[in-house]
Amino acid sequence: MANKVVIITGGTRGIGKAIAMALADGNTLVLTHTNPNFTGDAALISELREKGAKEVIIKVWLVQDETASQNAVAEIIASYGRIDVLVNNAGITRDNLSLRLSKEDWDKVLEVNLFGAFLVSRLCAKHMLKARYGRIINLSSVVGFSGNPGQANYSASKAGLIGLTKTLALEYASRGVTVNAVAPGFISTDMTEKLSQEQKAAYLEKIPLKSFGSPDDVANAIAFLASDKASYITGQTLHVNGGLYL
Ligand SMILES: NC(=O)c1ccc[n+]([C@@H]2O[C@H](COP(=O)([O-])OP(=O)(O)OC[C@H]3O[C@@H](n4cnc5c(N)ncnc54)[C@H](O)[C@@H]3O)[C@@H](O)[C@H]2O)c1
Structure with missing residues (x-):
């Protein structure tokens, strides 16, 4: 990948920052x-310029x-x-057992994690479809696959993203735009x-590879899906979880 314009929502820390580092070389990065x-x-x-980023823009967004x-x-x-x-x-949690979960915390998590991804995807897709290229x-x-007590809102948002991924993949495929998901485990x-x-x-006990993942483990999967090596892959989910969900 080089000379690409790449948006990473919430790309200034955690997994997003690792993704920015992995996609920096030769590219223009926009982080939120x-x-x-x-x-x-x-x-x-x-740091990102040292990794080869052409330009880095951080927007309040x-x-x-x-x-x-x-x-x-x-x-x-x-x-x-x-x-x-x-x-x-970009993603947030507002955890609580379902019987205690407020509508406000339900709405907030769905609004950021699912609606936000839908909104930004379709705004970008308009330009990607015209260019007949996009990831x-x-x-x-x-x-989003296993469910998790205390995360009805978060797990519903993450499961919803899988339906969104598949639908957008079908809508955009004929114009060279691929849409995929990465599902991290415990990072x-x-x-x-x-x-x-x-x-x-308790989590560690359940992870077959017996360690938590690092942000780089997730970033490597995303770098692959963003690259031309993944140009024939769309509508898929790549699980990065040390075997946690088997
Ligand atoms: N850490 C994990 O174990 C794990 C596991 C599975 C999935 N994920 C997902 O990976 C993504 C990154 O997680 P992380 O662990 O780095 O979390 P984090 O809390 O460290 O980072 C989240 C990022 O999202 C940004 N953000 C939050 N609300 C936003 C909004 N409304 N608009 C724009 N940006 C917003 C934050 O500023 C931050 O940069 C999230 O979508 C999360 O759900 C994380």
């Missing part, structure tokens, strides 16, 4: 930030915000003329740091 007071991250930009998403995509098109790769990585990759999760990041030691020990 949720903090309205964000003024820049010189350290991250120089909430993926579920229709106006912000329309404006962001329009600005990228105005500056670079195209979008080659979109990685829908869309959605971050699902093992819990060590800020998101999983919130879990208790007991919860982590």
Whole structure:
């Protein structure tokens, strides 16, 4: 991959940052930030430049915000003329047992994780379809397949992303745009740091490869799906979970 324009939503930390590192070489990267007071991250930009990124843009952009998403995509098109790769990585959790889960926490998780990915995908797809080239990759999760107590909202959003992936793959295939998903298992990041030691020990017990994954493990799978080596793969889910879901 080189000379591509790549959007990675939530690409400034955790798995998203590892994806940005993996896709940096020779490419223009657009990453999103949720903090309205964000003024820049010189350290991250120089790290990505060292990895070979041509240009790095970090935009304050909430993926579920229709106006912000329309404006962001329009600005990228105005500056670079195209979008080659979109990685829908932005995601949140608001965990609670279903009997206690508020409608607000249900809506918030579905809005960011599922609607956000749908919205940004179709805004980018308009340009990808015209160019007859594009790669869309959605971050699902093992819990979208297995379910997980306390994550009715999150697991529903991640299962929903699989239906979205397959449908968009069918809608866009004839114009050279592929749509795939990656479903990570337990990956060590800020998101999983919130879990208790007991919860982590219980997961480890269930993972056949006997270790948690790293953000790089997920980024490597995404780099493959974004590359021309994966040009005949669409509508699929690549599981990156150490055998957790077998
Ligand atoms: N860590 C894991 O074990 C794991 C497992 C399976 C799936 N995932 C998925 O991988 C993705 C990345 O997870 P992570 O562990 O790096 O999480 P993280 O919390 O470290 O990072 C999430 C990123 O999303 C961004 N974000 C949150 N809300 C946003 C919004 N409304 N608009 C734009 N950006 C927003 C955050 O700023 C952050 O950069 C998520 O979709 C997550 O659900 C993670």
